[in-house]
Amino acid sequence: MNNSPSLLPPSGEGFLPGLAIDLVIFGFHENQLKILLLEYKNTGLFALPAGFIKNDENLNDAARRALTERTGLHDIYLEQYYVFGDVTRHDPTPLEAIMLGKGYVPSHDHWLLRRFVSVGYYALVDFTQAVPIPDLLSDQCEWHDLNNLPSLMLDHTTMVNKALQTLRDNLDHKLIGTNLLPETFTMGDLQTLYETILGEKLNRTSFQRKMLDLNILERLDKKWTGGAHKAPYLYRFKG
Template sequence: MNNNQDFIDFINSGDKLFPCLSIDCVIFGFHDNQLKILLLKFKNTDFFALPGGFIDKDENIDDAAKQVLKKRTGLENIYLEQFYTFGETNRVDIEIHKTIMLKNGVTPEPGHWLLQRFVTVGYYALVDFSKAVPTPDLFSDAWDWYDINEMPPLAFDHENISRKALETLRLMLDFKLIGFNLLPETFTMAELQSLYETILGKKLIRANFQRKILSLEILERLDKKWSGGAHKAPYLYRFDEKKAKDFLEGKTLY
């Protein structure tokens, strides 16, 4: 397949797209107490960026975001949420778009659709990165998971977008309980605390964490885990969907 011809064809098909609006996805990957972020490198350049895309004229923007997540990770039915729309006039450096085109065999005419001011709608997702199969798009030739503290410099305002996504992820850990879809059906308090510590990026005090999480009344305590050894066996917990629903609807807040 001549990827470059596909790239050129796409660059010349701006009239099929909703104008001046893009999507950027901050895809967080969690596994083995590591929190990573999926980044791409634009073809034949050294520009790193978030995976993203454009919106067809007859496509809902939330659907366009789902497509980006599915195509770039191979995963479906994943927690994906819109978190902010970035509309600063100077957020996109048009010279970068120009360079990407030139390095890939396209000399853009003045007024080309990609050389306009773009507003972008930001989405974030949380996936188990060991289950994802990152796949490049027409614009990229390298994809990888980066530790969130060791990201390369990003093009455009993508560092700002990533930072705001991380803030939202951390806030939503409590308010939408989104961490639980990354745990097995039953888990110990230590496993749950470890997940929270990794996403929040800090150590938590064990007694405080346990009190706080139990006070949400969203966990069901099961039998103790059989450890096979002489050590004290920890309790196993299960996430109670029904109670969580009540919590998320604010029924138990007061």
């Protein structure tokens, strides 16, 4: 991959002006919940993966493209959750430092240093399936434990917190089709996923009752475990 900052478009030509996308990519695997961050070594800064929208590109397609560019993953569930549009989020200092550190001297009215409104998207993936790839200005793209995040650039910590809150609020309706579980799974697998995303232990009996009341699960045969009793039922999401 050619990582040279000289590939940066010198003007914003070809892209919608003043509008960006920021991606909160949650990665789940077994009991862990992580998010994908870019690191800029010359400045010690961390940031969410971002993207711009081409003049002839749909906004949601631009977000999907950015997700694929950073993870190698296709056909991932991705959702708009909030537009960050406060004036106070405009601070050209960190990006200017990053560009200078990469040997790129931007003019003071460089398009990347102007005010941007950013559409926040979140995605939920199995982090073992992704192949993180840095963008033109960053040195590393890596999974970070959600419980131990470094300081993030600009308002990116707010972006992460709001995405997590939205994900938690909508969890009952959002897990279908995320590919975070195998096609068939036990109630225990589902509870582990909930507990990891919610960050708390749940009562087994009431969790099972709530899930069955939601009417989103189809019960299949028992899982063959060798022994005859205590074999858990398998479920899948209704189509």
